[in-house]
Amino acid sequence: MTVTLGFAIRGFGGTIPLAYQYVPLLVSALLLGVPHGAVDHLVLPRSRGKPITRRSLAFVGGLYLLIGGGYAFVWFLSPALAFALFILVTLLHWGQGDVYALVELTDASHLSTRRIRASTALVRGGLPMVIPLVAFPEQYRFVAATLIGAFDPRAVGALDWVFTPEVRLAVAVGFGLLIATTLGAGYRRAVRTDGVRPWLIDAGETLSLFAYFGLVPPILAIGLYFPLWHSLRHILRTMLLDDVAASALSDRSTGRAFWRFTRDAAPLTAGAFIVLGAVALAVPETPTTVPDAVGVYLVFIAVLTLPHVVVVSLLDRQLDLWSPQRLSRSGT
Numbered sequence: 001m002t003v004t005l006g007f008a009i010r011g012f013g014g015t016i017p018l019a020y021q022y023v024p025l026l027v028s029a030l031l032l033g034v035p036h037g038a039v040d041h042l043v044l045p046r047s048r049g050k051p052i053t054r055r056s057l058a059f060v061g062g063l064y065l066l067i068g069g070g071y072a073f074v075w076f077l078s079p080a081l082a083f084a085l086f087i088l089v090t091l092l093h094w095g096q097g098d099v100y101a102l103v104e105l106t107d108a109s110h111l112s113t114r115r116i117r118a119s120t121a122l123v124r125g126g127l128p129m130v131i132p133l134v135a136f137p138e139q140y141r142f143v144a145a146t147l148i149g150a151f152d153p154r155a156v157g158a159l160d161w162v163f164t165p166e167v168r169l170a171v172a173v174g175f176g177l178l179i180a181t182t183l184g185a186g187y188r189r190a191v192r193t194d195g196v197r198p199w200l201i202d203a204g205e206t207l208s209l210f211a212y213f214g215l216v217p218p219i220l221a222i223g224l225y226f227p228l229w230h231s232l233r234h235i236l237r238t239m240l241l242d243d244v245a246a247s248a249l250s251d252r253s254t255g256r257a258f259w260r261f262t263r264d265a266a267p268l269t270a271g272a273f274i275v276l277g278a279v280a281l282a283v284p285e286t287p288t289t290v291p292d293a294v295g296v297y298l299v300f301i302a303v304l305t306l307p308h309v310v311v312v313s314l315l316d317r318q319l320d321l322w323s324p325q326r327l328s329r330s331g332t
Ligand SMILES: CC1=C(/C=C/C(C)=C/C=C/C(C)=C/C=O)C(C)(C)CCC1
Pocket: 086, 087, 089, 090, 093, 128, 129, 132, 139, 140, 143, 144, 218, 219, 222, 223, 226, 230, 298, 301, 302, 305
């Protein structure tokens, strides 16, 4: 389906005006995208079967203030470095989300070691972050320049070397090898552990996303992937941690589960817009066009993502997601 969508969009690709390509990304501010992190203050106690206390709220609040605030500062100090960090963190975070889904939802026995989980995370996160660099360098560079230029127009050229054909070729070869070796190692394990079906799901998703990001211009591709792939999967994860939403899901009452999620996420989604306003006011170059506004939105996402990754990593630890040997020994 993803590939068909890719070809369909490729067909119209040249004819979709740039302003329209931004629409899904803008919509994600309200639908699924920003809300997926707006329950961060609830998920850790829920995952431990503990009540939500002032202390637990203060912990997540402090995390956002300290880590988000510190990283916001880096955007002013060195926007090019902050942008590179944003790409790296997104790669790791989106990869970690997919490894969770594979391990917990498809019971992937081919991902039984820490090493193959780590390389699978790099593959999955690399699909949206690396392939557009190879396939659509102009749009990638344009978005990078918008974000960096909002802080320091003189720094927009700092990453130009990344977009040269030589570097892109090296990245393409390296990433291609990583995909091939990761899927190859997974297949050998899958055959040994009688788990070819989950491996087929993994490989099928990987190749579909590969084609999708190779075909669809990245502003549009990421604008759809972020809410509909990454965020939706994470929202499902948060629902499974919440007794009320989980029982609604087991009754096949998806609407009730989403209503519960919406209520949980609404206050901090609204709160996030205050942060967005603050970012818009604080950037030295006031945004005047759609791309500039989206640039500010992405910087805002970047600042919120770093503390969000800490929360999700703590959730992962709860599951021993990154130390699978311990998981099988404890028998859980
Ligand atoms: C839009 C876009 C880009 C970056 C998007 C990023 C980095 C989004 C991150 C979102 C996060 C971290 C969401 C939270 O989970 C690129 C790659 C520069 C290419 C051009 C289009």
